[in-house]
Amino acid sequence: MNRTLIVRSIGPAAAIQDSGRTGFMSAGLTRGGASDPAALHEGAALLGQMPSCAVLEMAGMGGVFEATSDIRIALSGAVMDATIDGATVQWNASHLLPACSVLKIGAARRGNFGYLHVGGGFATPSYLGTQGCHMSAGLGRLIAKGDILPVGSDASTDTGFYVVPEQRLDGGKIRFVRSMQSDKFEGRTITRFTKTEFRRDPRGNRQGIRMDFDGEGFQSGGQLNIVSEVTIAGDIQITGDGTPFVLMHECQTTGGYPRLGTILPCDLNKVSQAPIGSSLKFELLTFKEGAAIQARSSAVLSGLRKSIKPLIRDVTTIQDLLSYQLISGAISAKNAPLDEG
């Protein structure tokens, strides 16, 4: 039987995503990929598969999906209300979506980008070597009502696990390091930048997000005469009027505005997920501190498979959650006796 998900309805900005494409930077095409790469690792850990599997990224709003055969699913990223045939299912967890059942995913309650993972990954066509949609380059397209999404073959039947995600859905502290053009800014401008409370502006897209603030701008000394230079996701780019824009995964490959610094990849996920109007504050780290924190975050993500736990009851109903040993110890994703009950 065909393994597919039929899209009965869908939010306005849902697309197939993965970790993006490398190797095309010299051709003017940035990596792109999922807005919250940590969510790819969480879903993969829950399903016991590779984080390179293609997923459905849902911006702000989920959809209604019908399975044509038994399909394992996992839900990660922005928290959305989800039901299978009317019964509430937990976010940040894996579940069985039986043949002919209907999965409903509502609007994001916290964060912006929610993810639907399927066992075996989505088996959609590749564009320039990978499946992820790159909106600004016109590679791939948004998912529409009536689409039938093919699902890859799945060796496992294990479901019923949850993972405690790294906190990243409410804005907060964003850590950055100096970059190649930081010395174009006066020290006091950078200090003032780190003391300013910013708000996530509604003006933003997959290429960059504007940071709203009160007070004067953050211009550099040599603002108008720098040569266009390489840009990367996480760059804090200061436009002509002194406004910071955080460059996101689909940013251009070069830019003519100076960059004050570059956000750690692990904290860029927080910018992606920060709701409009939420507060963001930037903290400058030394290169060594930044590299160490990023390395630790990458290690946590690659070790996630060891920290998933069987979903024996709905943890949101547990009164004293912290007294439970939620994240220590290890459990096999292949051998989950508790899952059968």
Place this chain on the structure above:
Amino acid sequence: MKNLMTENFEIQETWPQIKTVGLAGIIVTFSGVLSEPANRAAIAFLAAARSAEWEEVEESNSTLVSTFLKIDLSVHRLEPIIERLQNLVDSRDWLAAPLPSGRTLWRVPTLFGTDRAPQLTEAAELAGQTIEQAITDLSTTSMRVLTIGFAPGQPYLGTLPEYWNIPRQTKITPNVPAGSLVTAVRQFCLFPYATPTGWRHVGATGFLSFRPKSERPFPLSPGDEMIFDPVTEAEFLKIESSDQSGNGGAQTEMLK
């Protein structure tokens, strides 16, 4: 690395400079202003760095005056990489490097002016040229691909005579169509798809620098040259209706 943590931004600058780009890699910059030798240096240094096949490098590119190596600096130690790069920088005079071999000359049929490229008159006035002189300059200067960037496959082309050092507009044109030839600061850009721009729209072509469904999605490479041959509106319409490949009737020859 030298100036990375200093807070004095009026540094006496020396070139080339090696700097970190966040935790995402290392950039070698050959000049603080765009120049022909610095652009050649960036292209040649990229080729040399690529042929060294350093395993830490995920991908690499050259921009107008720099070479960038993407390296996860949270995984790989910085000091030995900087040392290797410094040795390569010191190994020769990069500003005297030759252009890469295997370059292509592209001759692209172009409709200058008319309502298909409505800012030719404005651009000519800013350059102090008549329309006829402007078309001659823009269509006979062999323009080199300085870098590919901004949008997929999109070339920055240089350079026109000094009097074409016209500024970008203060206001952005909301939309110019795919294949548009636009100019500012002695350069051209040729857009692969419809885009807003602050550069002035002087020519229309059927040449697309990004062809996602083609076997060769990115036809241009840094170092290639382009000549924008003027055609009449009738000829342009004929090319448009007969060549839907994205090549826009362009002819190529190999450069020595």
